[in-house]
Amino acid sequence: MNARRGFESHMRHCDDASGIQIGARDRPMKVSIIIRTYNRGYIIGEAIQSALRQTLDDFEIIVVDDGSSDDTADVVERFRSEKIRYIRHDGNLGVSAAGNTGIKAAQGEFIAHLDSDDMWSPDLLARLVAVLQQYDEVAAAFSDVEVHRGTQISSIVGSMRAFPKLLASRGDGSDVFLFSSREMYLCLLEEVPIKPTALLVRRRVLDEIGGYDEAWRSGEDWELYLRIAKRYGFGYVNRKLAVMRVLADSTLAKYQEQDKTSLLRLAVSEKKGLVQDGEALQVVNRAIYHHSKDLGWIYLHTDRRLKSIKTYLRGFFETGQVPLIVRAGVALMPLQLVSGLKSMFLSGGRLQG
Incomplete structure (x- = not known):
């Protein structure tokens, strides 16, 4: 499927998605945080709390419920925050469709995705926004992610083969690294050091390349990153700014x-x-x-x-x-x-x- 045709088709389809607008703002903001979820009522509250604790305050949260049958809506409503909007799909359309619904609804200059079982460091948005504001040539900024699997703790970048070598080749001890389109594309061909929960993308870039390709029910993030990297560079903050939890229910x-x-x-x-x-x-x-x-x-x-x-x-x-x-x-x-x-x-x- 052509990604742009699929994205635009989805945008028309999602006009029928049912929405409960818990809070709203009548002006654009800096960041739109999209939380895609399905039957995670028991844990989504922690993800929302970590978003609300961000030191950068100019953001909205868009929860896209992909047809949950649990108490997700009740959990979201209990926050009663003007920063939160809740949108529900009538059925389970998949993670790519949920992402496109969130992008359509977003008002922010930058788009972030926070998985409903993950959490952010309070300074994640501030650090990633700073990179995009300072370096116009990059389309997106990301950080490392701490992975919790039971009692074991690791990191995404630490588990990679190619990306740590790319970092080491710079050898300047910096917290922020810039990678050209070519560098990032070659790296992404081999492995995926980026997790959606620790990535911030310019909204105009997502509009340009067409959002998620809904033909991909899994691996959709990698497909999107490859399309971005064919045109634009990326920025990287060499810190673990998010926590990804591998839960028992994740099968x-x-x-x-x-x-x-x-x-x-x-x-x-x-x-x-x-x-x-x-x-x-x-x-x-x-x-x-x-x-x-x-x-x-x-x-x-x-x-x-x-x-x-x-x-x-x-x-x-x-x-x-x-x-x-x-x-x-x-x-x-x-x-x-x-x-x-x-x-x-x-x-x-x-x-x-």
Whole structure:
């Protein structure tokens, strides 16, 4: 689907979305905070509180309820803040549609997305807005995110392969880094160091490129970032300004599989337009290799051996990476033997190679 056609079609469709306007302002503001949610009434209040505690005060909050069947509306209404607007979809249209609904309703110069189970540091908006105000050449600014998974705490940037190397190459100890369109595009081809909950984008850029492509039910953020990076640079604040919580109800394995499937499909799709760009082809092939490896491993350890083998082989035919053929051979072995190999060669949760 063409992203702009899909976006404009959605904008017409969403005129029928039911809305409960808890608060309203009759003038534009600096930032519109969009909270997309579905059945998160038990935790969305913490996300809203973290938004209301921002040191930068010129913002609105738009809660887009994607057809929840729980008490989300009641939780939002209890805040009774003039900064909050609540919009409800009649059905579950998906996260991309919810994002486009929020963008349509937004009055701010800058757009932020706060996931309903995440939280912000009080200075997130102030720091990201400062970058966009100081550097006109960048379309968006983002920060690192602290990830809470039970008692384990990590960070998004710390889990990346390519982006930390890009930061280290600057070596100036700065809190703020600027990346050109080309630098950011090549980085995003390989991995996604950006989480929507720690990103601020200029509204005019979203209007220009067409918002979320609703053909993508998962991986929609990466697809959007790639389109932005093809035209504009990004700013990065080297601080953890948001907290992302991996909750039990997130059915982590299911979402990991969905994400890897979408990321692999998007990487293969993006590769088709890079036949004249040798550098980008090399980068996207690395991404296809890693996504194929990870997705094949997920299939193998959920007893879907044939899908695992097909994933490895397709990855090999796309990239020519021999280790994927080896993995396809491993997938043919009895599971007990595979488990033995895993104990011998596993490093950091993945087979070497």
